[in-house]
Amino acid sequence: MSTVWKLRAGCKVNLYLDIVGVREDGYHEIESLFYPLPAPCDILDVHLSDGQGLRLSCTASDLGTEENILSRAYQRFAETTGFAPGVSVHLHKNIPMGAGLGGGSSDAAAFLSWLNARAGDHALARGDLAGLALTLGADVPFFLGNAPAWVTGIGEKLEPVACDLADYTLLVVCPAVHVNTRWAYRRWDEMRANGSVRPRKELTPENSPIMSLCFTKPPKLWNGFEEVVFHEFPALYEVKKQILNHFPDACVMSGSGSSFVALFSSVECANRCAGAMRAMGHACHASRSGEPLGLNS
Known part of the structure; x- marks a missing residue:
């Protein structure tokens, strides 16, 4: 063989x-x-x-x-x-x-x-x-x-970058929603044209000092696509609200959606959140220190 x-x-x-x-x-x-x-x-x-x-x-x-x-x-x-x-x-x-x-x-x-x-x-x-x-x-x-x-x-x-998240349990929540990346960029263009969204800063080749906010405790996470995607997919906005109800240190949508990543300093809160998300039909995947972590549902 x-x-x-x-x-x-x-x-x-x-x-x-x-x-x-x-x-x-x-x-x-x-x-x-x-x-x-x-x-x-x-x-x-x-x-x-x-x-x-x-x-x-x-x-x-x-x-x-x-x-x-x-x-x-x-x-x-x-x-x-x-x-x-x-x-x-x-x-x-x-x-x-x-x-x-x-x-x-x-x-x-x-x-x-x-x-x-x-x-x-x-x-x-x-x-x-x-x-x-x-x-x-x-x-x-x-x-x-x-x-x-x-x-x-x-x-x-x-x-x-030296990004150490060893103090956190990371929970990835995957609602059964498909968001097309090309659509998301096109819709962002449309909303930017009518003033509904705007970038945090002007186009520049220099790295943004805002990167440092991601390394504070708790980290300040951000995704400029959220406003665009939540407008079209309000169910995803509701998912994020449900995650926030379980007291993560931070939570943000990944890419152009539809998944979310939540950082928990409390394993117990991460466990409860995972159980609640799975009960709502959303797939959940947990990890800590770069290793998969099984959480009870």
């Missing part, structure tokens, strides 16, 4: 996210604090097969196509390096789509790292691999390093 590699592809949450402007080419510039978490996570079962090319399957059948970011990652890597082994991948999809957790980007980074580790003389240097990853999506390079980072530009500029 051939060896099967099980690749764990974790998620990220945005502890801070602001859209600081729009470039002339239409791309949005952001400032964000990305924080990696072990759960929820996707699992990639990978094994080598005869010949060349990728055979992809997925627990979500509509994702096992050539449009999947894993298919594009394989093709881009093969074109760049000339390394195109026969590979079969089965993706166990556990990170919800449209949740602001970067699941697709994480899958691509895990697969690129696996390919590069087996490419021998064809392997790419770290910077070149990050450059290839960026062509697949702005979040993919972050998952190659998988460490807390202050993110600027269109998401391609990463500055590692």
Whole structure:
């Protein structure tokens, strides 16, 4: 039997996210604090097969196509390096789509790292691999390093940060709501045009001193998409209110939604919140000090 590699592809949450402007080419510039978490996570079962090319399957059948970011990652890597082994991948999809957790980007980074580790003389240097990853999506390079980072530009500029959340239980709450990222940016543009929303500061290449607010106790978290998304999806606003009723030290929506990350200094409060969220039908994933944590419901 051939060896099967099980690749764990974790998620990220945005502890801070602001859209600081729009470039002339239409791309949005952001400032964000990305924080990696072990759960929820996707699992990639990978094994080598005869010949060349990728055979992809997925627990979500509509994702096992050539449009999947894993298919594009394989093709881009093969074109760049000339390394195109026969590979079969089965993706166990556990990170919800449209949740602001970067699941697709994480899958691509895990697969690129696996390919590069087996490419021998064809392997790419770290910077070149990050450059290839960026062509697949702005979040993919972050998952190659998988460490807390202050993110600027269109998401391609990463500055590692020492973000210690060891004192907190982190609870990721995933309502069964899909928020399309392209829609969210388009709607933000519309609301900005009519004055309904505005960035916290003007477009500038310098890092914002506001990053330091994320490291206070309790941390001050922020997501500029909340006003946009809550207007269209009031049920998500209600979810955040329910989370706040359980006394987290901080709570914020991740990405363009629909998930939330809540920081609890009290394990008991996190446990009660997880139970309440699950009773309402929302998936919950807890971690502490970078490790998954099982909470009683």
